[in-house]
Amino acid sequence: MGDDERSLSQNARADRNSSIQQAARDINNFYLVASQGPELVSIQPPWGRLPEQLRGRAEASADLLQTLADPPGQVVVLHGVGGSGKSALALSLARRAADQQVPVWWVSADDAQTVSDGLREVALQAGAEPQSVTLAWSGVINAPDLLWRTLDAVESRWLLVLDNADDLDALSGGGRLSDGTGWLRIPRRGHGLVVVTSRQGNPRLWQSGTDLRLLAGLDAGDAGQILTDLAGPGAGSAVQAQSLGERLGGLPLALSLAGRYLAASRGALAVPGVAIPQTFADYQAALDERMNLLDASPADHEEERRDRELISRTWELSLDLLHRRGRPLARPLLRLLSCLGQAPVPVDMLDAELMAAAPMWAGVTPESLAGLLPPLLDLGLLEHADLADRQALAMHPLVRETNRQHLTTEIGVDQHIATAVRLLDATAAGTQITPATWSRWHALAAHAESGLELCRAHLDRVPGETVERALALVQRAVVFRRHVQDRDQAVADLRAIAETQGRMLGEHHEETLATRMDLALLRYKHGSRDAAEGELLEVLDLQRRELGEHHLDTLRTQQALAGTLGDRGDWLSAEREYRRILEIVRNDHGPDDAGTLACQHGVAYALLHQGRVDEAETEFRASLEGHRRVYGPDHYDTLATWHGYASVLASKDASLAAAAEEFRAILAITEHKGGDKSEPTLAAQHGLAVTLRKLGKDGEAKAVYQALLAAGGPALGDEHPGLLASRVNLAMLEAKLGQTALAETELREVLLIQRRVHGDAHPLTLQARVDLAAVLAESGNHSAAELELHDILPTALRTLGPFHPMMREILSILEQPAKTPLNRRDRREQQRQQRRRR
Secondary structure (H helix, E strand, C coil), rough: CCCCCCCCCCCCCCCCCCCCEEEECCCCCCCCCCCCCCCCCCCCCHHHCCCCCCCCCCHHHHHHHHHCCCCCCCCEECCCCCCCHHHHHHHHHHHHHHHHHCCCCEEEEEHHHHHHHHHHHHHHCCCCCCCHHHHHHCCCCEEEEEEHHHHHHHCCEEEEEEEECCCCHCCCCCCCCCCCCCCCCCCCCCCEEEEEEEECCCCCCCCCCCCCEEECCCHHHHHHHHHHHCCCCCCCCHHHHHHHHHCCCHHHHHHHHHHHHHHHCCCCCCCCCCCCCCCHHCCCCHHHCCCCCCCCCCCCCCHHHHHHHHHHHHHHHHHHHHCCCCCCCHHHHHHHHHHCCCCCEEEEHHHHHHHHCCCHHHHCCHHHHHHHHHHHCCCCCEEEEECCEEEEECCCCCHHHHHHHHHHHHHCHHHHHHHHHHHHHHHHCCCCHHHHHHHHHHHHHHHHHHHHHHHCCCCCCCCHHHHHHHHHHHHHHHHHHHHCHHHHHHHHHHHHHHHHHHHHHHHCCCCHHHHHHHHHHHHHHHCCHHHHHHHHHHHHHHHHHHHCCCCHHHHHHHHHHHHHHHHCCHHHHHHHHHHHHHHHHHHHHCCCCHHHHHHHHHHHHHHHHHCCHHHHHHHHHHHHHHHHHCCCCCHHHHHHHHHHHHHHHHHCCCHHHHHHHHHHHHHHHHHHHHHCCCHHHHHHHHHHHHHHHHHHCCHHHHHHHHHHHHHHHHHCCCCCCCHHHHHHHHHHHHHHHHHHHHHHHHHHHHHHHHHHHHHCCCCCHHHHHHHHHHHHCCCCCCHHHHHHHHHHHCCCHHCCCCCCCCHHHHHHHHHHHCCCCCCCHHHHHHHHHHHCCC
């Protein structure tokens, strides 16, 4: 069953980040966290944008290079107006750093999602364990903390560039930029340099200690020389070039566009009545006469507004030139591309046949479309970009931004939006969401979100069919975002979908309510449980009134609410709800419907959590038979249900041997499917080890735990919750076997990780401390155990409440009489007596 199917999903099974369950001091659940797969975005510097010569920035460039060489680590912000050459200066530094074998990472900071995705790759390349990265970027542990622990541990020099960080909220990462708890922090060690390019130069917005460096426009001499270099001989004198350079504000982007224009216009035939500027003086005159078509909306500052107008005039002149040369579609193409997101645009997305459906593109052919790209590239209005193994185009952020402003004021905005959505829809339809296509989907999702944003802004002008396509595209983008654990963006996308559906279809429409339900579920899993549960109840009330009690969407919402009852510990009520829903779904849709199987699974888990293991076994067996019949023996849902069935058997002394056989059978399949390092394999090993421990086969259990940790450690990293659970279980087993000193050492190491990852008040941290206290008491150090437990109690009461099972465990240890440490002879005798009793 796919993520985008609107049927009852198997939310009934234990959530991947569910709480631990204790049995004979073994943590039974092995946490599963979905892997994020291959690289999502490239963090290689865009070397194709590096100018051949960086004029007028020699001093700034030398200062940056010296900063890279000198400790301590720093954050340097290159700030200035758009088009002032900030990225070019950072790219020049990146080139020189790379030539010195310094690792260089280049992250686009256009928005929060590109920052998050880029810094994920930085963490991986800097040496973070892949599974730790997956945990962090899925919200289990703090992602910015992991990133900076990794960067601060790099022994060599390194350079990180955050490019186009104009929206500083994108750098927050759940923390605050100004106090150094977000994505951007000053390196603690002297090996790294972070360079940020931004229009924001207010010191109060940045962390104290940030080095702010203003990039003003170039002086007349350097500006004139750039124009002369680009335009070539015959464009005019040095004085005229300097005059034009001053008129262009010394902005490198404007200078580049003007110089390329003059180079392209050389040799144009002087037809009477057509003025094509070919000299610096001509260009300056045309620039002054050219009407500014920029949207009247004010920029943040008057100087910024003037600079944008100036740069806009330069490329509008370039587009005029192309129009005169028989390329009238060059301007519409830029407007069309500005409808998409600030991400690489696959060239193969530009399908002339699909574009010709719009009146403004009538008559366009593949040949004429292909003929537009080289001159736009030559004039600097488009750039080459990297996108996996495909040719792609990119647009300077300022060029895209102002073209998008032009777009919203012109006739034909509906045609531009409809064409962009049509092209994107065709491309996405042929691109499945798999790990192999995730880097491509990263760009497609950004374009889909941009298209829906424009649809919402012009809902009264855009055809309904276009809006429906845009909604469907963003729904697929949500599936992608969830696959790669980009939950914040998935939440934002679902909100946009629900708001648009509400405006188009009505707040009580079936589709609107279904999206609200999806949004609430995602927010629930993301930690906003109380608010999400309230939203689910509101949606359910509307669905009952509008759709009826037996509608699949109504039942799906009820199933989700049954799961929240279980999360609160009210498993009896959860069971009743699951059974009620199960009866309806089975009667209406049959025993093999996905909803029927999911509810059976929910009933089984609810029974297990109530300790009604015989009934749970019956339900799990029936659910497992159904899953095997519908999905086959090796489907993920089948394996999850099978694992639950084996766990029920392992909870009964009479069926421990059978449970061990079931876990071994699961292992045979998971090892064949994913190898000995896959998470399903490790989870099955964990269940087998717990079962062997209960069977009294301590030696075999220890061997399985050791094999699990040996295979899983390098693959998943030392912060993976499942491996930490296995380390705790192994430590407690060592303590049982008399190796209390070894167990104490291991538990202290686990506790350090739990504190670092989760903090002192997290249940996993508290459990590790309780286990440590139990080992201390077992070894005879009862006073240290009491100190540990008394220190835990206030936090545990506040966090877990007085009736949590962990509280009973704490009290049980405190009530034990103090033990005298056993000598070796006494310990051996104790072990012999235990074996006789078994």
